[in-house]
Amino acid sequence: MNTQHLQYIIEIERTRSISQAAENLFLGQPNLSRILHDMEQSLGFRIFERTSRGVRPTERGAKFLKHARNMLREMDYIEALGPRNAVPNRLRVCIPRSTRLFEATSEYIASLNPERDLDARILECHARRALEILSSGEAEIGVIRFRAEYRDYFEEQTAQRELSLQILSKYRYVLILPQSHPLAERPAIRMSELEGFAEIVHGDNLRAHGRQQNVACRKIYTVDRMAQLTLLQRLPGAYMWGPEMPEAFVERWGLVQRTCLDNQTVYHNAIILHPRYVMTEIESGYVQHILEHCK
Numbered sequence: 001m002n003t004q005h006l007q008y009i010i011e012i013e014r015t016r017s018i019s020q021a022a023e024n025l026f027l028g029q030p031n032l033s034r035i036l037h038d039m040e041q042s043l044g045f046r047i048f049e050r051t052s053r054g055v056r057p058t059e060r061g062a063k064f065l066k067h068a069r070n071m072l073r074e075m076d077y078i079e080a081l082g083p084r085n086a087v088p089n090r091l092r093v094c095i096p097r098s099t100r101l102f103e104a105t106s107e108y109i110a111s112l113n114p115e116r117d118l119d120a121r122i123l124e125c126h127a128r129r130a131l132e133i134l135s136s137g138e139a140e141i142g143v144i145r146f147r148a149e150y151r152d153y154f155e156e157q158t159a160q161r162e163l164s165l166q167i168l169s170k171y172r173y174v175l176i177l178p179q180s181h182p183l184a185e186r187p188a189i190r191m192s193e194l195e196g197f198a199e200i201v202h203g204d205n206l207r208a209h210g211r212q213q214n215v216a217c218r219k220i221y222t223v224d225r226m227a228q229l230t231l232l233q234r235l236p237g238a239y240m241w242g243p244e245m246p247e248a249f250v251e252r253w254g255l256v257q258r259t260c261l262d263n264q265t266v267y268h269n270a271i272i273l274h275p276r277y278v279m280t281e282i283e284s285g286y287v288q289h290i291l292e293h294c295k
Helices: 003-015 018-024 029-043 059-079 099-111 127-136 148-160 225-234 247-252 281-293
Strands: 048-051 054-057 090-095 119-124 141-147 164-171 174-178 198-202 218-222 239-242 255-260 267-273
Touching: 003 018, 003 029, 003 054, 003 059, 018 029, 054 059, 090 099, 090 127, 090 281, 099 119, 099 281, 127 141, 127 148, 127 267, 141 148, 141 281, 148 164, 148 267, 174 225, 198 225, 218 225, 225 239, 247 255, 267 281
Parallel strands: 090 119, 090 141, 198 218, 198 239
Antiparallel strands: 048 054, 141 267, 164 267, 174 239, 174 255
């Protein structure tokens, strides 16, 4: 049985709401409902029953949840029996889909001795997925991005997984436009001026920056960085929200970055690590490079 799915089910019990649990877990409600349905089908009984106030465990569901919590606790004890073993010349990192962080990572790898063995894996994913990957041991270092209002949630989630979290930076998204965009000559833009233009949206981050910036009636979702840049160049009037990119990169792609005057949403970049894990020279060098890059 998938232990991550057990954690999802326990979150439903805690919140007494599938929709609230989905929001806390940064999952779509249909996805969480499907996970719950599949688990109930596998077990042969319903875990929750719906009421006018949300959901509550059935009699058998309550017994199941008790055993699930005990099982997850025992898994934590097993993982805590010894330190994680570092593998020489290996680098496993998670980063958000950020041009600036990807270029910093590429810069670090390029700085390593080319004659030295290297086994590197760079995973670009959203914050919740990064927590899953570090918890499973697929990576040892993670950089995550989240809205400042969710800081308490991510500090709680990392603590539950016995991970450390350190805030690296805080910032607001900027507008990224092609140089030919009708608004490109303005030093700053208001959200109301974006109405009618097509928005390119990070496909794995549907809620992350859409609530107060939901002015576009034409939206194109994609997770591929090359697709985003190509659409910005070819689609008349297209724009995208995102962290500020390196200026050389922006110029190379014929883009401009502009401040949005009424955008108040603040984001954090944070690094997450295994406190008991003893990093290799390559890994500790990468962490130091990212810390300096985010100053």
